[in-house]
Amino acid sequence: MNSDCIVIQGSNMAEAHPVGFQWVMEAKRRGATVIHVDPRFTRTSAVADLHVPIRAGTDIALLGGLIRHVIETGTYFEDYMRSYTNAPMLVGEDFRDTEDLDGVFSGYDPETGSYDVLSWQYEGAEVEASAGFRDERTMVQEHEHAEIAGSGGAPFSGTPSRDDTLQHPRCVFQVLRRHYARYTPETVEQVCGIDQDTFHRLAEALTSNSGRERTAAFCYAVGWTHHTVGVQYIRAASILQSLLGNIGRPGGGILALRGHASIQGSTDIPTLFDLLPGYIPMPHAHQDQDLDTFIEFNAGNKGFWGHMDTYLVSLLKAWFGDAATADNDFCFDHLPRLTGNHSSFPTVMAQARGEVPGYFVIGENPAVGTANSKQQRLGLANLEWLVVRDLNMIETATFWKDGPEIETGELRTEDIGTEVFFLPAANHTEKDGTFTNTQRLLQWHHKAVEPPGDCRSDLWFYYELGKRLKARLADSTDPSDRPLQDLTWDYPVEIGPTGIAEPSAEAVLREINGTDADGDALSSYLEMKADGTTSGGCWIYTGVYADEVNQSARRRPGGEQDLLALEWGWAWPMNRRVLYNRASADPEGRPWSERKKLIWWDGERWTGPDVPDFPVNLSPDHRPEREDAGAESIAGDEPFVMQSDGRAWLYAPAGLLDGPMPAHYEPQESPVPNVLYPKHRANPAREEFARPENPYNPPGDHFPYVFTTFRVTEHHTAGGMSRWTPHLNELFPEMFLEVSPELAAERGLVNNDWAHVVTTRSAVEGRVVVTERAKPLRVADGSGGTRVIHQIGVPWHWGPNGLATGDAANELLSVALDPNVHIMETKAATCDIRPGRRPRGPDLVAFLADRRRAAGLEE
Amino acid sequence: MTAQVPAERRRRSRGGRGEQLMVPDADFRSYHDRPIIKPPVWKVPDVPAYLYLGGTAGVAASLAALADLTGRAGLRRSGRLVAAGGAVTSVAFLIHDLGRPERFLNMMRVIKPTSPLSVGSWILAPFGTATGAAAASEVTGLLPGAGRVAGLAGGVLGPAMTTYTAVLLADTAVPGWHEAYRELPFVFAGSALAAGGGSALVAGHGDGPPRRVAVAGAALELAATHRLETAIGMSAHAYRTGRAGRVLRAARAATVAGVAAALAGPVVDRVGRRSPRRRRLLDAAAGLLLNAGSAATRWGVFDAGMATAWDPAYTVVPQRERLAAREAGDGSAPGATVDR
Amino acid sequence: MGANSWYGPLADPSADAGYGADHPERVGFFTDTSVCIGCKACEVACKEWNALPADGVAEQGAGGDVLGMAGMGYDNTGGLGASTYRHVAFVEQRVPATRSAQTDLDMPSMDLPGAVTSGEDRGDATEVRWLMSSDVCKHCTHAACLDVCPTGSLIRTEHGTVLVQEDICNGCGYCIPACPYGVIDQRKGDGRAFKCTMCQDRLGAGLQPACATACPTESIQFGPLDELRARADERLASLQEQGVTEARLYGHDQDDGVGGDGAFFLLLDEPEVYGLPPDPVVTTRDLPSMWRHAAAAALTVAATVGAAFLGGRR
Numbered sequence A: 001m002n003s004d005c006i007v008i009q010g011s012n013m014a015e016a017h018p019v020g021f022q023w024v025m026e027a028k029r030r031g032a033t034v035i036h037v038d039p040r041f042t043r044t045s046a047v048a049d050l051h052v053p054i055r056a057g058t059d060i061a062l063l064g065g066l067i068r069h070v071i072e073t074g075t076y077f078e079d080y081m082r083s084y085t086n087a088p089m090l091v092g093e094d095f096r097d098t099e100d101l102d103g104v105f106s107g108y109d110p111e112t113g114s115y116d117v118l119s120w121q122y123e124g125a126e127v128e129a130s131a132g133f134r135d136e137r138t139m140v141q142e143h144e145h146a147e148i149a150g151s152g153g154a155p156f157s158g159t160p161s162r163d164d165t166l167q168h169p170r171c172v173f174q175v176l177r178r179h180y181a182r183y184t185p186e187t188v189e190q191v192c193g194i195d196q197d198t199f200h201r202l203a204e205a206l207t208s209n210s211g212r213e214r215t216a217a218f219c220y221a222v223g224w225t226h227h228t229v230g231v232q233y234i235r236a237a238s239i240l241q242s243l244l245g246n247i248g249r250p251g252g253g254i255l256a257l258r259g260h261a262s263i264q265g266s267t268d269i270p271t272l273f274d275l276l277p278g279y280i281p282m283p284h285a286h287q288d289q290d291l292d293t294f295i296e297f298n299a300g301n302k303g304f305w306g307h308m309d310t311y312l313v314s315l316l317k318a319w320f321g322d323a324a325t326a327d328n329d330f331c332f333d334h335l336p337r338l339t340g341n342h343s344s345f346p347t348v349m350a351q352a353r354g355e356v357p358g359y360f361v362i363g364e365n366p367a368v369g370t371a372n373s374k375q376q377r378l379g380l381a382n383l384e385w386l387v388v389r390d391l392n393m394i395e396t397a398t399f400w401k402d403g404p405e406i407e408t409g410e411l412r413t414e415d416i417g418t419e420v421f422f423l424p425a426a427n428h429t430e431k432d433g434t435f436t437n438t439q440r441l442l443q444w445h446h447k448a449v450e451p452p453g454d455c456r457s458d459l460w461f462y463y464e465l466g467k468r469l470k471a472r473l474a475d476s477t478d479p480s481d482r483p484l485q486d487l488t489w490d491y492p493v494e495i496g497p498t499g500i501a502e503p504s505a506e507a508v509l510r511e512i513n514g515t516d517a518d519g520d521a522l523s524s525y526l527e528m529k530a531d532g533t534t535s536g537g538c539w540i541y542t543g544v545y546a547d548e549v550n551q552s553a554r555r556r557p558g559g560e561q562d563l564l565a566l567e568w569g570w571a572w573p574m575n576r577r578v579l580y581n582r583a584s585a586d587p588e589g590r591p592w593s594e595r596k597k598l599i600w601w602d603g604e605r606w607t608g609p610d611v612p613d614f615p616v617n618l619s620p621d622h623r624p625e626r627e628d629a630g631a632e633s634i635a636g637d638e639p640f641v642m643q644s645d646g647r648a649w650l651y652a653p654a655g656l657l658d659g660p661m662p663a664h665y666e667p668q669e670s671p672v673p674n675v676l677y678p679k680h681r682a683n684p685a686r687e688e689f690a691r692p693e694n695p696y697n698p699p700g701d702h703f704p705y706v707f708t709t710f711r712v713t714e715h716h717t718a719g720g721m722s723r724w725t726p727h728l729n730e731l732f733p734e735m736f737l738e739v740s741p742e743l744a745a746e747r748g749l750v751n752n753d754w755a756h757v758v759t760t761r762s763a764v765e766g767r768v769v770v771t772e773r774a775k776p777l778r779v780a781d782g783s784g785g786t787r788v789i790h791q792i793g794v795p796w797h798w799g800p801n802g803l804a805t806g807d808a809a810n811e812l813l814s815v816a817l818d819p820n821v822h823i824m825e826t827k828a829a830t831c832d833i834r835p836g837r838r839p840r841g842p843d844l845v846a847f848l849a850d851r852r853r854a855a856g857l858e859e
Numbered sequence B: 001m002t003a004q005v006p007a008e009r010r011r012r013s014r015g016g017r018g019e020q021l022m023v024p025d026a027d028f029r030s031y032h033d034r035p036i037i038k039p040p041v042w043k044v045p046d047v048p049a050y051l052y053l054g055g056t057a058g059v060a061a062s063l064a065a066l067a068d069l070t071g072r073a074g075l076r077r078s079g080r081l082v083a084a085g086g087a088v089t090s091v092a093f094l095i096h097d098l099g100r101p102e103r104f105l106n107m108m109r110v111i112k113p114t115s116p117l118s119v120g121s122w123i124l125a126p127f128g129t130a131t132g133a134a135a136a137s138e139v140t141g142l143l144p145g146a147g148r149v150a151g152l153a154g155g156v157l158g159p160a161m162t163t164y165t166a167v168l169l170a171d172t173a174v175p176g177w178h179e180a181y182r183e184l185p186f187v188f189a190g191s192a193l194a195a196g197g198g199s200a201l202v203a204g205h206g207d208g209p210p211r212r213v214a215v216a217g218a219a220l221e222l223a224a225t226h227r228l229e230t231a232i233g234m235s236a237h238a239y240r241t242g243r244a245g246r247v248l249r250a251a252r253a254a255t256v257a258g259v260a261a262a263l264a265g266p267v268v269d270r271v272g273r274r275s276p277r278r279r280r281l282l283d284a285a286a287g288l289l290l291n292a293g294s295a296a297t298r299w300g301v302f303d304a305g306m307a308t309a310w311d312p313a314y315t316v317v318p319q320r321e322r323l324a325a326r327e328a329g330d331g332s333a334p335g336a337t338v339d340r
Numbered sequence C: 001m002g003a004n005s006w007y008g009p010l011a012d013p014s015a016d017a018g019y020g021a022d023h024p025e026r027v028g029f030f031t032d033t034s035v036c037i038g039c040k041a042c043e044v045a046c047k048e049w050n051a052l053p054a055d056g057v058a059e060q061g062a063g064g065d066v067l068g069m070a071g072m073g074y075d076n077t078g079g080l081g082a083s084t085y086r087h088v089a090f091v092e093q094r095v096p097a098t099r100s101a102q103t104d105l106d107m108p109s110m111d112l113p114g115a116v117t118s119g120e121d122r123g124d125a126t127e128v129r130w131l132m133s134s135d136v137c138k139h140c141t142h143a144a145c146l147d148v149c150p151t152g153s154l155i156r157t158e159h160g161t162v163l164v165q166e167d168i169c170n171g172c173g174y175c176i177p178a179c180p181y182g183v184i185d186q187r188k189g190d191g192r193a194f195k196c197t198m199c200q201d202r203l204g205a206g207l208q209p210a211c212a213t214a215c216p217t218e219s220i221q222f223g224p225l226d227e228l229r230a231r232a233d234e235r236l237a238s239l240q241e242q243g244v245t246e247a248r249l250y251g252h253d254q255d256d257g258v259g260g261d262g263a264f265f266l267l268l269d270e271p272e273v274y275g276l277p278p279d280p281v282v283t284t285r286d287l288p289s290m291w292r293h294a295a296a297a298a299l300t301v302a303a304t305v306g307a308a309f310l311g312g313r314r
């Protein structure tokens, strides 16, 4: 709303985030320029000032082009960039760029397809990860450092050398300039299919709306993340925004539009295998660590991560209560230990191999919603037991009797040994709790109606399960049962009108907030102690129950407050609305401009309408002493308090597994070679899985088109909540496929008739929507010429169950992952499309085998 | 800004409703070719039958009343029976067409001059009562005095019965009906006269006034319908084409044949050997043809209106033209028709 | 009954309908389609609040399967109907590329991105635009549906809106073709006519209509009609200033054929493109003349019959 230019790239914001999008429309009303960069022309494009059609999977080329443009034209925000970014830091002598090594950075091991990241460090600094554990680095260990960036940068120690004139050839600024030198407007045109004129309009809009007086924002969602180089897409935007001075300032930023209601909450208090609440890494089994070595290893010694000990000890106290004492390391050993990559896909493949006996699927529908859903079902079919808790009888619960493999004959019900338990769940209107949204805002929701029938809240379920397990293990002497025995598990319950004893969600929230030695609610994580006198379930949430008040339930109308509306809900950390807002003031603490002021130094303290994201009393001229730790160890003019060096990173010396700077790679499946790095078509560090049900489409004419999967407003994700809702189904009753008139002509597709999309994995049918919104693009073919790329839009909400049924798009996709966060590539793959319905039953199996054979994959 | 019109929205074909011919070269834009107004939910045959029967009954009642006064007992009898029968069946069709037939009496909740159906109900109700009473007296022979009063009352209401239904159709946004609000009453009047007179011919009491009524009515019907097909602007097209056009052509053929037969009777009488049986057959044929023509006319009118409701061109093009005329400064008010 | 009870500007239809001086202000909608994002939240919120059944195109008489794609892109409910009181239209069009909204980028060329130097050249002077608009009953100042209703089921409310009383409607269907906007319709299986109620039950409770409450972008603005009209004038002026010359108000003019709409719109193209009539007129404007013609025709009947008998006396 405060932005002068909003670039929505990698998200269909109006359709997938309509409520948040109201503020984009408000900004537009106030004169902001709205730009949508998307392969498809969507409802977001419809209300944007400019739509930039882009070939799916090529955003780094575009963003790199913009980075180059900003550097070469000198349109960066110089004062900001010099003072607040790591532009002056010197990169170590060992570092080699993709430009030197034909498409890989130094440290690449072609055998393992992974990087040794040591050579990427600053000169004179050491990444924490390397101290003492150099020989033991494993993928998982690296991974911890990628995820910890969820609340700041990767930790490191030492004082890097720097050149504030930015002239040194190894200073980050010069390294960056060289890295992007080849990302010219011509390159952008050749790779992305964006003509130079449009590129310049985009660049002009962005640069003319950045600087002292103006700010521009980027908004993205899974159009950026769901790629084998997804994390680097966001890194590229960070570089651009840091150069332009658009971070920590009103109307600036890179807005991750989080997906599911409270998906943000589920990373803060994670459902991820490798994180503890508050982005504390999960300890690793192969290191015989105690609490101290774990902390030493993981905590930064600069910035707020320097206090990780207080966060972790408080967490252990919240979980294990009186059993956690200084003598037993506060039960640190009770925490589970990682033995490898236990993320979703490897687990499912282990299921398929018969290595996993049981599985809880709660609030998820992987038989429809996960890439290569057949692989998911093969995993499910190979379990001993499966628990599904859901609102509706979703495909994940019924795959054994009516899944696609039953139809094709590839599986027979009588051969599936999995015992399936379906437990009906209460939905969000039937229970109390919080949602944490995109903006890190916790908002309380009150139960509106009683859950019907046997439906129970997930809180009830886990509480009851825990109680039963504890009762069963009460007398056990097996030390492996100690964690459960020591676990505090005593929430007050409220008996509802239907007699259900529902645990109090507020009590849980208060436990998460944390309490002091007297049992009173903490008001800030700064009060947390490492001596066991405080407890708290998630340090970043401390303050949500400050003053014994459920701050997330505050609902003072926006009209009665200023624009930041600090009294609506509660944002972590500490109800701060703009992260790194110290950057809204210049190094001396004065606002960069009147128009864009947010917080400033008034001579004694930081003040302004937002909660300062900086030690309130740390003056701009503070310079840390060697022995300072934690927050005091940063200088008064280093705003990026979660970063170990207090600066925004143009170059990431640590924390990423696939390169310190984003480089353009094609998706796993692409119809064209990588024009920039011909030797490396796709991200060299991506995760690939060779399994029979997971073949990859080879390049070539058999799969000449690109498809991308997307959402529509009318449906929700894998459909569990929308395909059973008549009012939504009438709005989009059937699976459809969006194609351009040109492609329709090329393949003989007719509007509203059937067609099917084909990959080596499967074929999926839908009604054809022929629309001029879909636009073919012309890109370089890698051998000096150009070719036209047709992109097909495939929504992924349908599945066989419910009222509005259809084929699931995820049948089409393969599993190939980003190495940093193991996310699947759903946004760009190759395919063919044919008119008519797809083959059914056993014919489908034969048809696909034929297609694979023709493509040279099968004999 | 003048938008270049994408092909989908510019008229190409009458997708799905292929039967109907398209409006010649109408250059207009629409939303996916969907109708702008809601086509009536009135059903066939309910509504055309209701129109036809009501009109026939009206004229029959008037014929019966005058027959009574002029002492033509046979004509009185047949007129009373046709009037009552027509009224009752027309009411039955009307009720059948209601979405909530059991709430028919809600029609009598209010009297609204702005609602032709309200006015019509208040015409139909006394008319039905009066003609019903007259017919009852006629059949039973009881209370002849009261029967006469009822018959006369029905005769007075009869003409109103023949034309309020024209207003009923015209007082809608259906272009083919609204644009024809001047002509439709005369079409319906003629059609009712032809059918009313014709029913007396069928009953064998056609000599004299009924035959004249039938022939004059048919002439009026033919002339007024011709104006529908030519003089009401763009909607006239709907009366000439498609199913409505075919039905109306059939109606015209039947009416013309009916007139010929009606005139043929006396002529044959005069030139040839008198044969009461042949004469009766000829008259009956004439009456049936006229009634068929009348019913078909109502159906055709109904159908033409439906066609103009379904096709957005009939709504958009004339409205555009009158907007253009207004912009050109002819000072006409909104909705002023520029096409006549 | 005032001078303009049937036709022409009428400041206070509720007063005209007989409500006392203390009746509430006339309320309505200003739907600003320039900020509509086509999310259909209004459509769904309305159905939820009013407990309307899902229907789909078949219900509205256009043919096609219930629960099937309509072949109209993102619009699968087709139009307003007896179970769809709000309907969002999606208009895809190819327009000349000089889109005013883009001129503030101050760039030399206004070509369709990629049209000239890359992609399949579709002619460099055009670009695609996609208009969305949420339609609703206009709550006309002179409402034909209300005028023609024979049972008095349709009434003018104290808020100046037009309401079907479900307990009175007998499904005669007269209001349906009377409406110049094609709004009201008969619900299959029920037989009665239904349309937007302006959430009469919510207004009574001091709430906004459900659709306006759900609209995330304030495309649907609810309020006293006079305020809305002023706001619309401002919005139009500011859009015009920004160079959006195609912006126009629809149903805003009290001199139009229905005396102005209680629900009016800001459109970005001609009304018929959105399925709206360009120059609607309340049919009853011509009713006096209709009755005169009908009377003349009835007299013709009477005269014809009379004359036939006169001739017969001969």
Ligand SMILES: Nc1nc2c(c(=O)[nH]1)N[C@H]1C(S)=C(S)[C@@H](COP(=O)(O)OP(=O)(O)OC[C@H]3O[C@@H](n4cnc5c(=O)[nH]c(N)nc54)[C@H](O)[C@@H]3O)O[C@H]1N2
Pocket (backbone or CB within 6 Å): A009, A010, A011, A012, A013, A015, A016, A017, A037, A038, A039, A040, A042, A054, A055, A056, A057, A058, A059, A220, A221, A222, A223, A224, A257, A258, A259, A260, A708, A709, A710, A711, A712, A713, A714, A715, A716, A717, A718, A827, A828
């Ligand atoms: N109505 C509705 N809202 C939702 C959801 C829903 O299912 N329905 N899901 C929620 C969830 S879980 C999530 S994660 C979010 C997701 O929200 P979004 O990410 O906004 O949604 P998507 O439609 O998956 O993808 C966004 C866009 O990315 C574009 N895209 C694809 N590939 C590329 C690319 O390479 N580059 C660029 N620049 N763009 C690309 C697609 O064309 C698409 O328009 O939405 C949330 N909100």
Ligand SMILES: Nc1nc2c(c(=O)[nH]1)N[C@H]1C(S)=C(S)[C@@H](COP(=O)(O)OP(=O)(O)OC[C@H]3O[C@@H](n4cnc5c(=O)[nH]c(N)nc54)[C@H](O)[C@@H]3O)O[C@H]1N2
Pocket (backbone or CB within 6 Å): A222, A226, A259, A260, A362, A363, A364, A365, A366, A369, A370, A371, A389, A390, A391, A392, A394, A425, A426, A427, A428, A458, A709, A710, A716, A717, A718, A719, A720, A721, A796, A809, A810, A813, A826
């Ligand atoms: N091809 C392709 N695949 C994708 C994506 C894509 O863009 N393209 N997007 C990916 C993304 S971003 C996401 S987030 C995933 C989502 O994928 P899933 O999470 O597998 O899909 P959902 O349909 O959201 O499943 C959530 C289920 O939770 C149930 N539910 C709702 N509320 C509750 C509750 O309170 N308790 C319980 N127990 N259950 C509840 C719902 O009924 C629903 O069935 O899909 C991913 N898959």
Ligand code: SF4
Pocket (backbone or CB within 6 Å): A016, A017, A018, A019, A020, A261
């Ligand atoms: S569904 Fe919920 S989370 Fe998504 S946009 Fe609507 S209100 Fe926001």
Ligand code: SF4
Pocket (backbone or CB within 6 Å): C137, C138, C139, C140, C142, C143, C144, C145, C146, C162, C178, C179, C180, C181, C182, C183, C184, C195
């Ligand atoms: S728009 Fe139609 S239904 Fe609504 S008040 Fe006007 S005439 Fe009646």
Ligand code: SF4
Pocket (backbone or CB within 6 Å): C145, C148, C149, C150, C151, C152, C153, C154, C164, C168, C169, C170, C171, C172, C173, C174, C175, C176, C192, C193
């Ligand atoms: S259908 Fe109902 S509301 Fe409409 S005119 Fe007839 S009685 Fe009135």
Ligand code: SF4
Pocket (backbone or CB within 6 Å): C045, C046, C047, C049, C050, C085, C086, C136, C195, C196, C197, C198, C199, C200, C209, C210, C211, C212
């Ligand atoms: S005012 Fe109420 S009834 Fe009318 S469209 Fe809006 S939500 Fe539906």
Ligand code: SF4
Pocket (backbone or CB within 6 Å): C035, C036, C037, C038, C039, C040, C041, C042, C043, C088, C132, C133, C134, C214, C215, C216, C217, C218, C219, C220
């Ligand atoms: S009017 Fe509002 S709620 Fe309706 S589709 Fe448009 S933006 Fe969504």
Ligand SMILES: [Mo]
Pocket (backbone or CB within 6 Å): A222, A258, A259, A260, A263
């Ligand atoms: Mo998501």
